[in-house]
Amino acid sequence: MTALRPDVAEFDSDSQPAVGVPASSQGEGSGLVQLHESIATLLASRGQWRQAYQHLRSAFDLVYADQDEEPQVPEQLRREVDRLRREHAEAREQSLRDSLTDSYNRRYLDERLVDMVAARGTAASSLAIALIDLDWFKQVNDTFGHVLGDRVLQQVVELLQEELPEGAFCARYGGEEFVLVLPDVEAATAVAVAEAARLRVERHSWSSLAAGLRVTVSVGLAYEPPAADTSTRPPVSPEQQLLRADGLLYTAKQSGRNAVAYRENGRVRLAGAASGRRGIAESRVVGY
Incomplete structure (x- = not known):
């Protein structure tokens, strides 16, 4: 077979040929x-x-x-x-997009997390993962119907995606759960971004969609510092970090919902106004 000529754009493995010679x-x-x-x-x-x-x-x-x-x-x-x-x-x-909310889907999330975790092994980069769940969403569907429930999910995604740092993105994890991925940010910045997103959802004018509608979210934020800061520990896989975020999400739920739960100096804390709550449930996931 004759070699491809350099004046013809060569296709990669995902490209499509133009079928047909004059x-x-x-x-x-x-x-x-x-x-x-x-x-x-x-x-x-x-x-x-x-x-x-x-x-x-x-x-x-x-x-x-x-x-x-x-x-x-x-x-x-x-x-x-x-x-x-x-x-x-x-x-x-x-x-790579979720058909309902137009956020990225689980496939994109998995692909990007693998790449980001691999990059952390060779670069001084951090990674924060915020797992977000709508509070009492079943009641929203039962009370207002699934059509309005879909509109709520779409609006929540719009609110979550506002003011994200460069390189960050939102993906639908499944059902009414979403993930904010925040690469290359400091721990305090990650907490501030997650808390700001939670607050935007709480303060949104939900009554414009339906009278009596109120929507809040709970957030579990797992943060991994740059690899250089954790040289004595093995690298954390995407699955492990998502599990830690899930455990902290459980903490936020059990501590009254509508809160961001994270770890600081080995202790579980709640961000923002929720920090004044007396009881904080311990995370289901250990190993920090």
Whole structure:
């Protein structure tokens, strides 16, 4: 098979081929050209883009095999390549979004956390994970209906995503649970961001959606300092950090809800106005 020419944009493993060589350019061997095109079309329909593209390139080479000079890639083919690349990028982005709230989904969360934890092993970067759960959300659905419940989830995501630090993002963890991922921030900043998000939800004008509606969230914030600060401890996996956030979320729930629970100097604390509460339930997860 003839090697790909440098004037043709080469596809990566996720890219899609433009299937079809202009029939007007075909001379001898047109039957073989058509065979390559047919195979390319079949492979493309199965999502086997790399193999399809190779067959298309073979057809293209056969068409121009008798020419002395390198052929210019037809402008139509270039435009088709660009269009397919854009469509593929858009499809990839949509596959990482939650269809209801348009926040990132669990797939994106898992992928990013693995990358971020790996980066912490070689760089002086921290990572905070805030696991957020809507308080008494079942009652919202039972009282106001699931359609309004969906609108509540959408609004909560908008509120959570406001004023996030650079590099931070929100993802739907499942049901009425969401995650704020805060890379490269200090512990105090992570607490402040989580508390500000909780407060925005509490203070939002929920009555504009339905009379008597009130929505609050509880938050468990797990913070991992830069790897250089924890050289005597093994690295914490994404699953471990999420478990710690879940344990602190339990603490926030058991301590009265509508609160951010976190650890400071080995002790569980509540942020903001909730810090004045007398009783703080201990986290279900140990190992800090």
